[in-house]
Amino acid sequence: MSAASGATGVAPAETSPERTLAEALSRLAPRLATGATGVADLVRLSGGASQETWAFRLTGPQPRDLILRRRPDQARPGKEDLPLATEAAMIRLAAARGVPEPRVLHVLAPDEGAGEGFIMTRVEGETIGPKILKAPELETAREKFAPQCGRILAAIHAIEPGDLKLETRTAESTLKKMVDDHAEFGQDRPVFELALRWLxxxxxETPPLRLCHGDFRLGNLMMDETGVNAVLDWEGCHIGDPHADLAWLCVGSWRFGGEQPVGGMGPREELWEAYEAAGGGWVDRHAARWWEVAGNLRWGVIIEWMGGWIRAGADASVERHVIARRASEIELLLLADLTGREI
Structure with missing residues (x-):
């Protein structure tokens, strides 16, 4: 891909948002590493339901691969995510508690011309669910996935956020938001209405509220042969019921065809027992089921948001259109949830 001035392979006459971003990153390069002269190989990575992820390389005596996490320039209806500076602070807090994380190097300032976001080290591994479930080299990592996630979640839920301003979410407020968002962005779906009534x-009961990741699931967990080596995408971080994180990892859409409920790779009991053994507290099985039903419906409502993004012209990508067509899949998952079946 094109690089900023100070790097190789730039067509001087080219003007594009990508080039503008590359130029801004090139100006920042000396602050990211001693002796850095610019950036090269800037490319937007696929994936990411709401934020942009860019990979690039620092040029100079010691080239280094980095990642930029950035908010899109155009607002998307329904999204109420953290400021990315707060997300960067959360990653640093999590790393200090032993949660596997990339290292945050720089939080962008408004006058730097690169938008809202932060720059972090690049961690090598796999995040794509179907590949994680099939790769032969990840077989051992898959076997220990559920208990490892239980231990990681126990560490996350023990984090004290300090003076960071985080939203508080309870079962009641979560249900109300789904009702409101479904009314605003969705259409008549009897199964969604049935699930809302069941919830x-x-x-x-509301347990002691703790810091929650908010989107802890396959796709936001990077893996290599050792297991989970990075927890990504903290934009949904909040104070809430820890059962929400435990259940979101088990939602049907995040199993990617795997037969087991925990990310397609392990049983719920392994997740819960490891969580309890690591000091996360007792897992209320009824609450865990409630939050799993709520999680399936929440993803259905997010799919309806994405339809709103398309209608508002905020995101016309093929990826968004494909996801926005999947609400009927959620109806099937909800019917299975409400009748006590696994699919």
Whole structure:
């Protein structure tokens, strides 16, 4: 891909958002590493439902591969994510607690011309669910996935956020937001209405609220032969019920065809027992089921948001259109949830 001035392979007459971004990153290069002279090989990576992820290489005596996480220039309806500076601070806090994380090197300032975001080290591994479930070299990592995730979640839920301003979410507020968002962005779907009614009638007790990741699932967990080696995408971080994180990892859409409920790779009991043994606290099985049903419906409502992004002209990508067509898949998962079946 094109690089900024100070790097190789740039067509001087080219003007594009990518080139503007590359030029801004090139100006930042000396602050990211001693002796760095610019950036090269800037490319936007696929994936990411709401934020942009860019890979690039620092040029100079010691070339280095880095990652930029950046908010899109155009707002997307329904999204209420953290400021990315807060997300960067959360990654640093998690790393200090032993959660596997990339190292945050720089948080972008408004006058730097690169938008809102932060720059971090590049961690090598796999994040694509179907590949993780099939790669022969990840067989051992898959076997220990569920208990490892239980231990990681126990560490996350023990983090004290300090003075960071985080939203508080309870079962009640989560259900209300789904009702409101479905009314605003969705269409008549009897199965969604049935799930909303079931959730209202089966509310769990509210446990002590803790810091939650908010999107802890296959796709946001990087893996190599050793297991999970990075927890990514903290944009949904909040104070809430820890069962929400435990259940979101088991939502049907995040199993990617795997037969087991925990990311397609392990049983729920292995996740819960490891979580409890690591000091995460007792797992209320009723609450875990409630949050799993809520998680399936939440993904369905997010799919409806994405339809709103398309209609608003905020995201016309092929990826977004493909995801926006998957609400019927969620209806099938919800029917299985509500009738006590695994699919």
């Amino acid at each position: 209202a009638q089966n509310m769990p």
